[in-house]
Amino acid sequence: MDCIRIDRTRSKGTIAPELYGHFSEQIGGVFYDGIYVGEESSVENIHGFRKALVDRFKALKPPVLRWPGGCFSETYDWRDGIGPKKDRPRRANWWYSFDHRVESNQVGTHEFMDFCRLTGAEPYLAANMTSVPALHIRDWIEYCTFPAGSTTLADERAANGDPAPFPLRYVGIGNENWGGGGQMSPEMCAREYIRFSTILKSLGQDLRLVMCGANGDDLHWTRGLMAEWAKRSWQEMPTWGVSIHYYNNFLYGSDPLTFDEKGWYDEMFGADHTRRILLNHRAAMDEWDPERKLKIVLDEWGNWHRDGSGPSHGFNLFEQQSNMRDALVAAVTLNIFNEHCDILGMANVAQLCNNLHSLFLAGGDGFTVTPNYHVFDMYKEHQGGRQLHTEVQAEVLEREGLDPLCTLSASASEKDGALTLTLANLSLTEAKTVTVEGLTANAAGSENNARTGSFTVLHAADPMTVNTFEDPEAVHPVTETLGVYEGMRLTLPAASVAVLRF
Numbered sequence: 001m002d003c004i005r006i007d008r009t010r011s012k013g014t015i016a017p018e019l020y021g022h023f024s025e026q027i028g029g030v031f032y033d034g035i036y037v038g039e040e041s042s043v044e045n046i047h048g049f050r051k052a053l054v055d056r057f058k059a060l061k062p063p064v065l066r067w068p069g070g071c072f073s074e075t076y077d078w079r080d081g082i083g084p085k086k087d088r089p090r091r092a093n094w095w096y097s098f099d100h101r102v103e104s105n106q107v108g109t110h111e112f113m114d115f116c117r118l119t120g121a122e123p124y125l126a127a128n129m130t131s132v133p134a135l136h137i138r139d140w141i142e143y144c145t146f147p148a149g150s151t152t153l154a155d156e157r158a159a160n161g162d163p164a165p166f167p168l169r170y171v172g173i174g175n176e177n178w179g180g181g182g183q184m185s186p187e188m189c190a191r192e193y194i195r196f197s198t199i200l201k202s203l204g205q206d207l208r209l210v211m212c213g214a215n216g217d218d219l220h221w222t223r224g225l226m227a228e229w230a231k232r233s234w235q236e237m238p239t240w241g242v243s244i245h246y247y248n249n250f251l252y253g254s255d256p257l258t259f260d261e262k263g264w265y266d267e268m269f270g271a272d273h274t275r276r277i278l279l280n281h282r283a284a285m286d287e288w289d290p291e292r293k294l295k296i297v298l299d300e301w302g303n304w305h306r307d308g309s310g311p312s313h314g315f316n317l318f319e320q321q322s323n324m325r326d327a328l329v330a331a332v333t334l335n336i337f338n339e340h341c342d343i344l345g346m347a348n349v350a351q352l353c354n355n356l357h358s359l360f361l362a363g364g365d366g367f368t369v370t371p372n373y374h375v376f377d378m379y380k381e382h383q384g385g386r387q388l389h390t391e392v393q394a395e396v397l398e399r400e401g402l403d404p405l406c407t408l409s410a411s412a413s414e415k416d417g418a419l420t421l422t423l424a425n426l427s428l429t430e431a432k433t434v435t436v437e438g439l440t441a442n443a444a445g446s447e448n449n450a451r452t453g454s455f456t457v458l459h460a461a462d463p464m465t466v467n468t469f470e471d472p473e474a475v476h477p478v479t480e481t482l483g484v485y486e487g488m489r490l491t492l493p494a495a496s497v498a499v500l501r502f
Helices: 051-059 071-075 109-119 134-145 152-159 186-203 219-229 261-286 324-339 371-382
Strands: 002-007 021-023 064-067 122-127 170-173 208-211 239-248 295-303 344-350 360-363 366-369 386-393 408-415 418-425 432-437 451-458 477-484 489-492 496-501
Touching (some): 002 408, 002 418, 051 109, 051 360, 051 366, 064 109, 064 344, 109 122, 122 134, 134 152, 134 186, 170 186, 186 208, 219 239, 219 261, 239 261, 261 324, 295 324, 324 386, 324 408, 324 418, 324 496, 371 408, 371 418, 371 451, 371 477, 371 496, 418 489, 489 496
Parallel strands (some): 002 432, 021 064, 064 122, 122 170, 170 208, 239 295
Antiparallel strands (some): 002 386, 360 366, 386 408, 408 418, 451 477, 451 496
C-alpha cells in the first residue's frame, strides 16, 4: 500500500506566494479576445477586461503576473502603449513572422497595471535588453514609480490617467538572450545586464532585478553567466534572481488531445525532471554564489504541445487544449516547487490564456477554465505556508537518462492553523489507496475522534477529456467532507489530483 509520511519537525521554510505566479505575453490570443475584449465589447467586461476571467483569476489569489513577454519584449517600445488609444501605433511585433498579426498596443502599461489591480496580482515587467538603450528602460521605471509632480515622466503618467505611482518591485532585464533575445553568449548577457542594471541605480528604487538565465538543462550558460557576473567585486544594483525557462516538451510536437501510455509517462517524467533542473542549476550557481543570495526564477514553465487544438483552431499562435495529463504535470511541478521553496524565488506558468499551459480559453462569448486552473485553485492555500517535509512510498518507474519516477507526488504545508496536503496519482490506469501518517495524535486524533476536513479530487473517467465553451464543466473537482485522523487512508483515482485540508 502507498504511504505518505509528514514530518512537522522538518521544513525548508516559507512557500513564497510568488511560486504560484503567472505569465501573460502579448502573443496570439493571450490578450486580444482572450483577457482583453475592449470597453465597447458586448462581452461583459471591466475596463475592457473579460469579467469572467477577471473574477476567476482573482479567486486564485494570484501573487504575481509577468508581462509583456517573453520574446515579445525584445522588440517592445513601452512608449507605444501609453497615451490615447486612438493615437497608439500599430507595429509588427516579435511574433509577426509566425502569424502575421499586428500589435495594436491597445494593452499597454496602464492597462496591464489596471489588470493587476483588478485581480490582486503584483506586476513583473520583462524589460527589453536587446533592441533599446538602457536609458529607455530606466525611463519606463521612472514613468511607473515616481510620484506625480516630481518629474516630467511622472507627470506624463498622471496625464495619462494614473496620478498615483504603480507598485513595481520585480523587473526582469532581458528575456531568452541565449536565443531570440539577441543570440548572446552568457558572458555578453552578464555584461549587458550589469550595464542596464547600473543605469537603474540613479532611480533609487528598491527593485528585485532578475538576470536572464538558461534554457532547460544548459548548465554551460549558467556557469558562463555567473562567472562573468561575479567578476565585478561590487555592483551598483543588487541582483535578486536568475531566470530559467523549462518547457515540458520531452516529445516536442506531441498531440495535446490524444496519447497512449508512453505519451502519458513521457510527460510525467518530463515534469519530474523539473526537480533535477532546479538542483543542477543551483549547484552550478553555488560556485559564485555560495551563500545562495540569488533566487532561481522559473518564469516560464509548462507543457508545450503541437498548437491548433484550442477553440480558435489555429488562429491563436501556440494555443492548445489541456486535459488531465496537463493537470498532472501542473500538480507534480507545483509539488516540486513547494519541496524546493528554499532555492526558488518565483515561478510563472506559461501562459495565462489561449496559449501553452493555459488556465483559461476564451474567444467571443466563449469562456472556460482548463483543468490546469483547477490545480492552481486546489493548491492555492500553500501560498505563504510553512513547508513540511514529506516522505512518499509508492511504485517507482525507470527511464534511461532520467531520475526514477515515483508514481505518487505530494507536498504539505501549514498556515493559520490549517494543514494542506496535495497529492497526484501519476498512474494512468491504477487507482491508489494511500495511508497518511504524521498527522499526529494532537492534531488529528484517532478514527473515533477524528477532525473534520475536506478532500477535493480532480479526475476524469477519460483523462483525455477537455473543457470546452459548450461543456465548460466536463473536468471539474469534487469536494467531500471527511474525518481526518492519524493513519487515515485516502483513495486516489488513476490520473488524479487531490488536496486534503483540515
